[in-house]
Amino acid sequence: MTELWIGCCSRGSRRDLARALDSVSPLATLVFAADAADLRRRFEDEEPNTVGAVVGLTEDGISDVNVAAAVAHDGRASEVLLVTREASGSLRSRARQAGITRVVEIPRRVEPVREEGAPISQARGRVESDVTSARTGLGGGEARTAEVASPSAGIARPDVTSERLTPLSSSEEAVFPGGGPILCLSSGRGGVGKTTIAACCAVAAASWGMQVALVDLDLSCGDLCSRFGIGSPSDLARLGGEPTAEQMGRLGIRCAEGVSLWGPCDRPEMAERVAPVVPTLLNYLSSRHDLVVVDTSTTFCEATARAAQVADRVLLVHDGARGSLASLGRASALAVRLGVARTRMVRVQNMADPRARFEPALGRAEAGLEGARAFMVADGGEAGEELLDAGEVEDLMGERGDLAESVSYLVAQILSELGSLPDCEDARRALEARPGRRRGLFGRRREAE
Secondary structure, three states, X not given: OOOEEEEEOOHHHXXXXXXXXXXXXXXXXXXXXXXXXXXXXXXXXXXOOOOEEEEEOOOOHHHHHHHHHHHHHHOXXXXXXXXXXXXXXXXXXXXXXXXXXXXEEOOOOOOOOOOOOOOHHHHHOOOOOOHHHHHHHOOOOOOOOOXXXXXXXXXXXXXXXOOOOOOOOHHHHOOOOOOOOXXXXXXXXXXXXXXXXXXXXXXXXXXXXXXXXXEEEOOOOOOHXXXXXXXXXXXXXXXXXXXXXXXXXXXXXXXXXXXXXXXXXXXXXXXXXXXXXXXXXXXXXXXXXXXXXXXXXXXOOHHHHHHHHHOOEEEEEEXXXXXXXXXXXXXXXXXXXXXXXXXXXXXXXXXXXXXXXXXXXXXXXXXXXXXXXXXXXXXXXXXXHHHHHOXXXXXXXXXXXXXXXXXXXXXXXXXXXXXXXXXXXXXHXXXXXXXXXXXXXXXXXOOOO
């Protein structure tokens, strides 16, 4: 039986996961990964078939199955256990088909009651989260737990964490009456084409008769205005404090037919003033437009996090470069910690490598992306790059090439899902015209074999 196991579950369920493993392997040493992405990365550092994986109790049974199935598919774990509180016949069948070694069912537990003022660790127990200490500091005997030195041990924290950012209040979420959906584009790294996709999405929706608000929340270095040939964008720093509807409306700049642009900041040092008013601004724009498209910075600064919290869909953009899935996983995991529902996340892949194939299954085991819809944005070729450099994104989308068709399909699918797709022939055509196999953000269609 495997002696060393890596577990993945919610922090509050670690003791239960350890007990479940103890029922199967009493002499096991159990360590914990921070999330699904960390779990898979840890197995890359281990000798194949020497360490087992135990997954479950993340409060989302479907995601547990997907994570366990992904680890089994990777083929590096000696055994894969799925721990659940309700092991139905269909769940066991799915697990068996996915190559999961065993399903362990444990009864539902009652959360221990702790005295007022007592540390949570006294009620829940303490668990060990470092692989090295498990190998060097613990002996055999039973599945063991040890005290965590720090809550952040082994976790690379992005710029903003859930500890710093509290959930939105009801006043922030509903300052103005509901209106058009809000799409927030984000990524875990730069250079993936996120800004270009945001501009193209806005133009595509406007071509169907929609009034679109385009917001540049890359407050320090945003250049969304350059896609439209605008040299002097609006300054969101002027909205500090409690902006009125008139102040927010006056900042919009008409940049294309049916598209108006807000942001970023004239001076990067003023960016911190904008973050607190982001929910108010986006809800105001939603109440007065058919669609709001938000471009964000490459990292989850506070403004980006606020936008993700109020968005109807969060589009996580990545490419095919090395390390792109790791960045995607970090961004999606942070979005989950900020309270973004998994059903609101969309994965958008830019196929930078023309020889690569689009694999929707890749990245599905990352936290938050277990059931996310996956889309690909195609390449526009050298001519497309020239048009973008010249600030002529409208002309690029008007050519109806690979890039235009794939972006239009993306927008149409999301709007249809949200019940906001315009009733016009062009929008219906975009909804039905599923793009063929493609390569890259700026390349030509490859004929389907």
